[in-house]
Amino acid sequence: MAEASTQIPEPPTQRSPAPAREPVVLPSVDVRRKRPPALSFLLRMETLRKGTRVVSLLVLDFAGLLAALVVALMVKSVLRHGEWAWSISFEEARRTIAFAYLVTVLLFARSGLYAERAQRPGLARIVSSLFQVTVVSLIFALVNDQQYSSYYIFYGTFVFAVAILGSARWGYEAATGALLRAAGYRRRAVLVGSGRHIEDVAHALTDEVHAPVEMVGFISLTPRPDNGLRSLGRIEDVARVLDVYRIQEVIIADPDFPQERAVELVDTCHQRGVTVRIAPSTMEILVQRAEFVPGASVPLFELRPPVFDGVDFFLKRTFDIVVSAFLLLILSPLLAVIALGVRLSSRGPIIYRSFRPGIGGEPFACLKFRTMFTDADERQQELEQFNEGSGALFKIRMDPRVTRVGRVLRNYSLDELPQLINVLRGQMSLVGPRPLPQRDFDMLDDWHKKRYLVLPGITGLWQISGRSELDFDDLVRLDFLYLERWSVGLDLAILLKTIPAVFSRRGAF
Incomplete structure (x- = not known):
């Protein structure tokens, strides 16, 4: 097969009938082949960067949780005895930090709080995870017959953990974001869609904290809308735009984006290693709550009313x-x-x-x-x-x-x-x-x-x-x-x- 792929057919003589075309056989490529040394080095650097991110967040969470425990215990000591009791509070926190930290890390990881910068959730997920940590710790203590004169240590630590860890995480995002901007790092993104919704999404992403966005422009499905952004062409030009402007991220900002176009767009982007994101419409928001209904000939999802009961x-x-x-x-x-x-x-x-x-x-x-x-x-x-x-x-x-x-x-x-x-x-x-x-x-x-x-x-x-x-x-x-x-x-x-x-x-x- 390798020999057949290297044969070059002779050009036909003038006015002679064109010979039947033989099928073109592409050289086989082993996708498992070893990467070049330079690429391997870059991948190792990427792995090192990810490892540094996770380790730094783990250290930050440990310090914040320990501080929350110590502060909660000291406040309790002040309210009861009128003294700070630094050493006693720290010693008691040291005995409980291991279990609390393990549960915190597991639930934080489950919530994506150690994920990539652009994918890490914000304060709402931190608060929700810490609340779950408090509940798990309380249940564990009750199952093990641990006696407490009050349960202040649980809700007190939760309150201080929200304040300290929330502030620490916010400071981490702000500091690393400033470093990335100082280093010139920005996600080069392009918006795809039609109408005013493009401008709304661009405005919302202007001050994004997680990862600075450079909005290169937009690709329009329809004749160019007047939205104040740079037009990069029509949807048919998307492959050229991705290559010429070195786009890293495509954001679909159109609730009525045609499905067949979306499939083509995603395929074109993924072939070039470009991330595709979608700004949610009302329907995508509703589907988050959908529940599968079994037994139907066509897969159906039921949208239950979001009533608090x-x-x-x-x-x-x-x-x-x-x-x-x-x-x-x-x-x-x-x-x-x-x-x-x-x-x-x-x-x-x-x-x-x-x-x-x-x-x-x-x-x-x-x-x-x-x-x-x-x-x-x-x-x-x-x-x-x-x-x-x-x-x-x-x-x-x-x-x-x-x-x-x-x-x-x-x-x-x-x-x-x-x-x-x-x-x-x-x-x-x-x-x-x-x-x-x-x-x-x-x-x-x-x-x-x-x-x-x-x-x-x-x-x-x-x-x-x-x-x-x-x-x-x-x-x-x-x-x-x-x-x-x-x-x-x-x-x-x-x-x-x-x-x-x-x-x-x-x-x-």
């Missing part, structure tokens, strides 16, 4: 009551100062009751510190022409109905604090889809109203993902994503991320 509802409601009561207690001085400021700023009540549809569309009085003059509702209609919000939202960046004190409260979302009372009443949750005014609710499409299957929330993925800068349909998709992937850890992570989002004032108006 049973254990889920108990956990979420308990979390809401405990945290909201705690926040009302510690924020009471601030609430008093805000109430005084609202009273002195303009005539009218301190608390504004905005009647909004809640769970199932049932209206309730959503409590807020008053930020507008008392005739604000009457002036709504005349300001509709200046609306800057998309979809059903009504937003004006410089709303003339807002008082001076009210503008400050809105910038930092302090006007929402009375909704902690709504949480205690069971009308709202700390985290969930934001309740919309009746005017906005009346303009919703039917598919938008799935967000009313659960209690509305004070904060949510809207607040930590751009707030008023996002398109309304994208905001609804964030609600869907929250409903399908809810956990106590996700709620806690959203609450923690709300704080920097509020102080940054991004999209707050």
Whole structure:
């Protein structure tokens, strides 16, 4: 076969009939052949880099978990005996760190927290994994008949582990991200799709922490959309674009991307070692919750309604009551100062009751510190022409109905604090889809109203993902994503991320 493949047929003489073509036999290649020395060296360097990443994260997690144990024990000692007890706390932590660390590493690994930089999940998965570590450790202690005067060591360590490990992981991502940027490392990516959705995905990836992205441009399925990005051609040019621009990642940013085109695109990318990612549409978000239905002639998946019930509802409601009561207690001085400021700023009540549809569309009085003059509702209609919000939202960046004190409260979302009372009443949750005014609710499409299957929330993925800068349909998709992937850890992570989002004032108006 090797000899046949090396034979070169003689060219035919002029005007002579073309001879029958013999099948072209390609030289056989053993894909298991040894790699060249240079490639082997590079692969070893890649392995070394991966090993360094895993080892550094393991060391970071060990130090953070040990610190959480020691701090929890010292706080307990201070509260009980009025002394820090460094040596005793460290000695007790040393006896328990081995088991706690083993469980932490196993659950962190299961959650992908030691994966590649671009694939590592964030704070929500860290909180969820640490919660599981706490539960496993508690069950292990009870099974082994270990006696405790209180179970503070478990929930105390959990709280400090979330704070310390979460901060350490955030610092690690920020520091290594800065090093990568200083070294000039950026993932060269191209967006594929049509319409405005391309621009939305590009905007969302601009400030990505995990791995800096250089958005080279976009490849369009349709005549070039005006989205402010560099056009690299049509979908037929994808192979040339990948080669010429040395693309490392292709992102499909189109909910209606044709299936046959997607298969061709993925095949072209994989032949060149290019990663393909998909920005999820509403359907992809819904399928995350799908359950297989056996026995059907055609494979079917059932989409169950994402209603919090049973254990889920108990956990979420308990979390809401405990945290909201705690926040009302510690924020009471601030609430008093805000109430005084609202009273002195303009005539009218301190608390504004905005009647909004809640769970199932049932209206309730959503409590807020008053930020507008008392005739604000009457002036709504005349300001509709200046609306800057998309979809059903009504937003004006410089709303003339807002008082001076009210503008400050809105910038930092302090006007929402009375909704902690709504949480205690069971009308709202700390985290969930934001309740919309009746005017906005009346303009919703039917598919938008799935967000009313659960209690509305004070904060949510809207607040930590751009707030008023996002398109309304994208905001609804964030609600869907929250409903399908809810956990106590996700709620806690959203609450923690709300704080920097509020102080940054991004999209707050």
